[in-house]
Amino acid sequence: MTDPLFASCPDRHGTGSEKWDRWPGRDVLPVWVADMDFRTDPAVLAALHARVDHGVFGYTADPPGFAPSLAEHLLRRHRFAIDPGHVLGITGVVSGLAVTARLLAAPDDEIISFTPVYPPFLNLPGAAGRRLTRVPLVAAGDGWVIDHDALAAAVTPRSRMLWLCHPHNPTGTVFSAVDLLRIADLAERHGITVVSDEIWSDLLLDDDHGGPCHVPFASLDHPAARRAITLVAPSKTWNIAGLCCAAAIVPDAGQRRRWRAAGGGLLPMVNSLGYAAAEAAWLEGDPWRRRLVALLREHRRLVVETVAGIPGLASIPPQATYLAWIDCRATGFADPQAACEAAGLGPSDGRDFGAPGFIRLNMACPTDRLEEALRRLRRAFAGDRHSPSA
Numbered sequence: 001m002t003d004p005l006f007a008s009c010p011d012r013h014g015t016g017s018e019k020w021d022r023w024p025g026r027d028v029l030p031v032w033v034a035d036m037d038f039r040t041d042p043a044v045l046a047a048l049h050a051r052v053d054h055g056v057f058g059y060t061a062d063p064p065g066f067a068p069s070l071a072e073h074l075l076r077r078h079r080f081a082i083d084p085g086h087v088l089g090i091t092g093v094v095s096g097l098a099v100t101a102r103l104l105a106a107p108d109d110e111i112i113s114f115t116p117v118y119p120p121f122l123n124l125p126g127a128a129g130r131r132l133t134r135v136p137l138v139a140a141g142d143g144w145v146i147d148h149d150a151l152a153a154a155v156t157p158r159s160r161m162l163w164l165c166h167p168h169n170p171t172g173t174v175f176s177a178v179d180l181l182r183i184a185d186l187a188e189r190h191g192i193t194v195v196s197d198e199i200w201s202d203l204l205l206d207d208d209h210g211g212p213c214h215v216p217f218a219s220l221d222h223p224a225a226r227r228a229i230t231l232v233a234p235s236k237t238w239n240i241a242g243l244c245c246a247a248a249i250v251p252d253a254g255q256r257r258r259w260r261a262a263g264g265g266l267l268p269m270v271n272s273l274g275y276a277a278a279e280a281a282w283l284e285g286d287p288w289r290r291r292l293v294a295l296l297r298e299h300r301r302l303v304v305e306t307v308a309g310i311p312g313l314a315s316i317p318p319q320a321t322y323l324a325w326i327d328c329r330a331t332g333f334a335d336p337q338a339a340c341e342a343a344g345l346g347p348s349d350g351r352d353f354g355a356p357g358f359i360r361l362n363m364a365c366p367t368d369r370l371e372e373a374l375r376r377l378r379r380a381f382a383g384d385r386h387s388p389s390a
């Protein structure tokens, strides 16, 4: 039976929801952008109500409880001990990545990323006048793996940074300590700084029953880890992306001092409600998070079963995130995204992640809605076979 916490959710049409207002006037069920349809944790809502009742919303720097609440959370969840003095409140992980491109690389320097990947990893280096080096992940049986030889071969004297998406979006891969140590060795050999986007690290789907655990890159006992920058946020796990509050953990004092200047005047302060929500999520949000993960695990099962029953589709089950990365290349449809939209389903288009022929499906919705989404997925690829190039 569906957990009553996640059985229903508010109607977001006409609220400016990026997810729900994408196909106005059309019956397209949105399963694209990575936010969930659920109301956030009641503990987070209570903190927001209390902050609203305070009534004053002036310019706000990191409140005294912000960094300690993050430190407590990381230690409890991931055995990752940080110095709260290294934490900078930022408006989002994406803006944090954009800052590192300017802070740690010069024009035409290279930033390495594993692909396919969340679109800003592909677009931000060029937007900053830096170069992107793509190293494809490899589908191997039941997991996506790093080709360490390809990674080593991709390094040049201009390689300055490796942007790790850990866990990885869109494949839902959780990188092991062994992989991370190999990356750390390479980074140390070549003077590369690892910037690790760990926004998904609280949504591992099996870590509570013996499955892979999240190992923060910067928690490794390795010199490259000690100078790595970690980006985290409560936004994915507690569904508060619109509150725009994230954190950069920057061990180097000089980099922390230069951080804001690297933003070139384009970095607004974090809003006071975002801080209130983040602190509550990190300090009080674990019971709600666990219930969410149990539901997502069940949803992953539904998606895996459905995909397995549709000829031409394939998907390696995600170890983390609420995103299913589906390979549609063997269906014969030239444009799988268009086929889905024609069947009333709105996933993310793999082209945006550097992978034409794939779609990404967001499973974070009530179960009956996911079942409807999966019916539409079936209709898109197993239904009308008369228009295979739709």
Ligand SMILES: Cc1ncc(COP(=O)(O)O)c(C=O)c1O
Binding pocket: 034, 091, 092, 093, 094, 095, 118, 165, 169, 197, 199, 233, 235, 241, 246
């Ligand atoms: C890997 C990854 N990083 C960053 C973000 C967005 O972060 P923010 O909203 O804090 O900029 C997302 C959103 O889906 C993501 O998947």
